């Protein structure tokens with residue numbers, strides 16, 4: 001059975017099928033930006049597009065991040081189109097927790113532009129059905145002409161495999177599990193990874209307990225400021241990769257780690273003494289190929305995230321190498337499935353990139369589907 005949605009009163013979805021034009025999956029920076037442009041182009045919510053998000057409240061992945069991540073420790077959160085982040089902040093902004101300020105901003109944004117987000121609604125599967133896309137959620141089903149997928153990476157933490165991993169008697173955690181350094185007091189923590197999160201958590205944890213820092217490759221520190229030109233060059237490298245269908249690389253792998261005052265102070269404290277990757281995990285710790293062993297209570301894997309795209313598996317978007325060939329103005333369109341746009345993926349996996357991608361995806365998908373004026 002097909003039914004029209006009462007878009008003004010989002011609530012639990014009944015187990016029926018809704019027909020709409022475009023389903024935006026995810027209401028983080030990328031999804032909200034896309035939705036803003038769909039609405040601005042004259043599309044009607046409910047009939048022409050719907051926004052679904054599995055998280056309980058506005059804020060995208062930011063609502064789930066650890067509390068010591070403040071506006072002074074994040075890289076930079078760019079404004080969504082049409083509303084300045086700064087205008088939604090109370091005083092003392094730099095010390096404000098990102099997991100409070102960003103949800104507050106997104107909530108204000110949704111209200112200001114009347115963007116109706118159905119939440120918590122998790123999309124389980126998207127598949128083709130009778131020439132349309134069937135979006136199966138934990139509430140109802142949607143039959144759509146196209147989708148803009150904006151599901152980010154937070155739900156897909158990546159932990160590489162090492163021999164002996166199952167035998168470790170201590171605690172193995174991922175960045176996603178981190179709440180605060182206090183929990184590690186009195187325990188030796190092995191921190192794995194060379195990205196921005198690894199460095200931030202190493203900084204915090206090393207102030208309360210002993211740490212060992214291991215990385216696969218020597219981290220590349222970048223002295224000096226990171227200007228717009230360098231930012232564009234980094235995005236271009238990732239964009240080039242996804243247009244060729246290669247798996248996207250992390251931004252840090254192409255930009256290097258900026259040397260911040262926090263990093264200078266870590267250097268001075270002697271906690272940036274990086275070791276190469278261990279070769280196996282033992283019951284009590286980690287061991288290198290030369291036989292050296294480090295006892296540990298906790299292994300904290302700051303080894304990044306992958307794009308959360310499992311629900312799109314039936315569409316068979318991936319190439320053999322795991323990448324997806326992307327096309328379109330900002331590489332948001334899946335080349336072999338132009339009804340599907342991925343925003344916040346590859347070159348748009350940053351708050352500024354997500355904004356631009358949202359606009360490009362909305363415009364291109366509407367044109368492809370013959371929607372709007």
Ligand SMILES: Cc1cc2nc3c(=O)[nH]c(=O)nc-3n(C[C@H](O)[C@H](O)[C@H](O)COP(=O)(O)OP(=O)(O)OC[C@H]3O[C@@H](n4cnc5c(N)ncnc54)[C@H](O)[C@@H]3O)c2cc1C
Nearest residue numbers: 026028029030054055060061074075076123152344350351
């Ligand atoms: C620790 C950390 C710090 C970062 N700091 C910065 C920074 O300072 N500046 C910056 O530009 N970038 C930063 N980034 C990258 C940042 O995450 C992105 O820039 C941006 O916030 C991602 O927005 P997004 O909309 O793509 O994804 P998200 O914010 O992850 O939003 C995705 C949304 O999709 C929903 N969702 C997921 N799966 C489903 C599903 N199956 N069904 C329904 N809904 C679903 C989620 O609930 C979520 O609300 C950081 C990343 C990390 C991990």
